[in-house]
Amino acid sequence: MSMQTSRSPQPAGASPRRTPTEGQHGSWRRGRWILLLLVIVCGAPIAISYFMYYVVKPAGGSTSYGTLIEPQRPIPGALTVTGDDGRAQPLASLRGRWLMLSVDGGACGEPCVKKLFFMRQVRATQGAERERIVTVWLRTDDAPVPDAVRRAYPDTRMVRADPAALAAWLPAEAATSNEDHIYMVDPNGNLMMRFPSQPDPSKIKGDVTKLLKWSSIG
Template sequence: MDNQYKKNRITIIVIFAMSIVPFGFAWFLAKNPEIVKLGTNNGALITPPQVTSADEFSGYDTFSAQNMQELKGHWVLVNPVPKNCEEACRDALYKTNQLTLMMGKDIARIRRLAVLFDKTYQLPAEWRDDGRLLKALPAASLQEKLKQLSARPLPEGMLIIMDPLGNLMMQYAPGYDPYQVKSDLNKLLRISQIG
């Protein structure tokens, strides 16, 4: 009888633990959501997406002013350029150039954009000769939207992806891996019905 009593007691404890442990685990994950990485994206999603409009971008030079309509209906790799574009900034722009080349047949669906915050910035020769790089001056409203993406001033060398509807929807920290961006872009282009 004593042996049966122990078995019943163990069974009750096991059933109780089986009902409590999942709730405890769920409570722990709810209190610590940073532990679980949801999704397969490499970049950080911008939630909610920052909506932009065409009038918030004005061409920095004649080439860009004439081709600014190219942003509509395309996926755009946006490189914010601070007052002085140092090595991290130039590296980010070089990576976006290589990224577009790596995209193969999808290259026609992607545009590159350097957003310059200083009207007096002297463009390097490689930017002036780049026929695929658009340069834009942001309107004050766009500058505010870009500043909201980071708690501190925009870091030099970051990358932002803008969808064909003009939503800033994903960002990458300076020093990003172009292969990770390519992976995200491939997914976005595969499921996109627009752009």
């Protein structure tokens, strides 16, 4: 004699019961896909700009003047900068626009002034796009900034930072230091380009123009 397992009848029109485990797994999977989609949407503009610039190379296949930093180096969370008012803030708080960085002591001799001039001119030549760029002078000591320099570059952020922390973050070419270079940080806070010492400002301008053209953020 065969035995049949009895089952409680379900009301007419009732949906099949779903175990709590299945529901939890479904919610987890949906949440994971939503998170992945958000990451893709947020990172796509920067990724596309780098791809177009370094792979497609829209300017007739020419390579960039600046050196791409690989892998990218995010602004260290512990790296703080201090203004003349004595207020300290994380350098990462400046994220949101393209940062063009220079490193020098506060006395700012001729090489320092030349870099500040190049950064100001490159930014100015971007026309309406110049507001997407912030020029930043990272000062490595407490020496007062000469009045003439301060007056000449009122739009440049002049802040003090720990030189050891900067040296650990900003890579330099062989036989140079970070004071010999100009650097670019993308709006997501990633150090992504270093320009050579004794740079050609017209070539820096070309790189910056293409970065702004192929990126929709910042």
